[in-house]
Amino acid sequence: MQQGSGGPHENWSSRLVFIMAAVGAAVGLGNLWKFPYTAGVNGGAAFVLVYLAAVAAVAVPVVIAELMIGRRGRMSPPNSFLALAREAGANPAWRFVGWMNLLAVFLILSFYSVIAGWALAYVPKLALGHFHQAAPDQVAAEFAALLGSPGTLALLHALFMALTVSIVAVGLKRGIERAVRFLMPSLLLMLIALVLYAAIEGDLARTLTFLFQADFSKINADVVLQAIGQAFFSVSVAMGLLITYGAYLGPDTRLGSSAVYIAGADTFVALLSGLAIFPLVFANALDPAEGPGLIFVTLPIAFGQMPAGALFGALFFVLVLVSALTSSIAILEPMVSWAEEHAWLKRGPAAMIAGALAWLVGLATVFSFNLWAGWFPLGRFERFRESTVFDLIDYFTSNLLLPLGGVLIAVFVGWVLSSDTARAEVGVDDGWWFRAWRFTLRYIAPLGVGWVLVTSLT
Template sequence: MQVSTSHEKWSSRLTFIMAAVGSSVGLGNVWKFPYEAGVSGGGAFVLIYIACILVVGLPILIAELTLGKQGQMSPPNTMRTLAQREGRSSLWQSVGWLGVLAAFMILSFYSVIGGWALAYVPKFISGDLITTNPDVVTTEFNTLLASPVQMLAWHGLFMVLTIFVVARGIHAGIEKAVDILMPALFFILLALVIYAAIAGDFGRAWSFLFAADFSKITPDVVLNALGQAFFSISVGLGAMMTYGAYLPKDVKIPRAATIIVFADTMVALLAGLAIFPIVFANGLDPASGPGLVFVTLPLAFAGVPLGGFFGTMFFVLIVFAAITSSISLLEPVVSWAEEHKGVKRSLSAIVAGFLIWLLGLLSVFSFNLWGDVHLLEMFERFETATLFDLMDFTTSNIFLPLGGMAMVIFASWIMSRETTETDLGLSPALYKSWLFLARFVAPIALLMIFAYNIFG
């Protein structure tokens, strides 16, 4: 097939930044970051996380965006083109394919969780979840998970929304979606923080998140902060490379990347300040992991004034965050298909989205019909792992660290210094700092994450 290098470009730097922030902001910002911070030393963890963002996350993000901007195509074709330009092996194309495969697999189970959030919006509106009885809320969640029909329907609706946005293209689809969803997301989040400050125990929540307890800092905590910093900004899976391919030539990547990581971190911190005052005001457990969103928080909102209204807003917030992330996961697949003659964007979005929905059935059935299926039960570490668990482990612990490591190595070691120095537009001192972090610190950090996840 002939390959077309013609893609729409972002209308403005602001639109690109909102789309990129939307890609990085997701369910992990809403519960995982605050939860990790709370159980891992509070402010000490936050300081370590910010340091990891600056010395690991930001250099990798700059590297991935630079690859996209230089290649101007989907991840596989970008890596093939840049490798040819530098006189390197065409095997570098496999890095792009690894990212596309990771995005494909992640979206298959991410959309299932997004479907849970969608399901909770009408449940809050109807009042089914406005109760302080933990048995009722737990039963409601367990009933959802036990019903393959409900799970399939909500998983399908979430994928339909994602496909609809991506199929319409960059300007009519993704840009219009983020122009609406991202301001709405920030508005709802700020409103929830203000509400939590009034109706909840804001002082205790502030201490929970920001009071540094360095006695809790262990090597495992540092590695968790490092992993959170890497995964939080959606690098290593080709989404940022694809978004970078749509950048106009005059956009300076380092400044845009800095804004992206700052906004992503602020959303995580604000989410904690929106959640934990309500949780503490009701005497609930803030360290309840995934159950924090779907079990603990409904109980918390039911125990405060106007809890039904603000609980509904909270789950609308989660849906918005999930959608902006999911469109960035589908885009690398569609971008590749769009580059091949005869494959229209709308058709490729529908076909790819349908295949992702089908793959998502493995995750749906992992919570009910196939809950007892453990393919790797012969290994102690995976003896209770479901198909959902295995896909999550494979993508998060293998594909993403390896993909991120390969991308940052290519950008800093393989691409010519003249190319990256000119494209980044940094001062000599700042460029040397980025080069050192990208060449040495980031790969070593990703190797540590990979080793810790596999052998830890």
């Protein structure tokens, strides 16, 4: 056990389990459609190269910084920031960055659970052949009917939240570790099975051209900005997840190589997702640009037209559910970690209270698709003229809290903490690697994420 000033924490059983958990936190619903499509329409392999450069210059340095804050502070994000600020003789107000992290994960969990609940509904639908030979209008109407039922959405939201809480409530080793030891290998095996199925039954050749044919003529400032934003959001930085998971790391874990493995595995899973999804989309002459609708409208149409579509369609939605679950347990953990550090609240009740509150706030997202679909609270402002409550929560977290948190984390570790503290925690000599990391953290990462922040707000 590690002991921080707020209370004891368990340690990860091994570095491999930690990396699986961190990759599970990073791999979410967006990986399954957003990165492959963004790469395909923005130059294929050319975009992938720009994205990898953004990962190296922006994402990985901030991942290392978050893990360092967590392991050095050995507490939840607010308390770790406070402990390190005091150690550096800095203003204790830095702890409010940790509070921003907790606010972000709370709001994200509230709507993430709603969307993940949709996958719960679709697993039995696909397994029972509900979409066999279904017309596109029928599939779209089915999805619209689901969104139009607040009671069904609230129940699915509750079931997914309860599943998340049940894992986090029993602790790091008995809950989160056991879950990721089973879920992450299962996710990879399901993804590989779907890639093989798509290669046999779908249009693999067109997919390979779409994803990997390099077209450098499409690379411009906007595409570079998209690559930076995708790299930043894809590995789940600035949410406090990695600070919290870092608090459970032992002193022998190398932070630099761990960050590279996390970012690399996340990218690999995203590309595999593209190889699993787009052959089916192209083979059925469907639109790959549907966004979230790609999963819940376009793909059910494709599975309904293909051999063994019920089996592999159900498998796909189990995959969606698993990827959502590995993320949601990481999203809930920072809040539970903070509560656990206070003697008045144990882990189990803390998980249940946090989950219940997130479920209640999540009802605003549920109602945004039906009862409140025509209510636009900030409609007097042109930017938010047609933004529902869900749209506003999503905008506030994705466009403000997360990029601002990323900039502040980079500034805190790069400029507030001493180089001696950083070097001791990262565990390297004052060589080229350390100087390169510190340079990117001080200059490139905050400028890159700051560019994303300013652009998203203007």
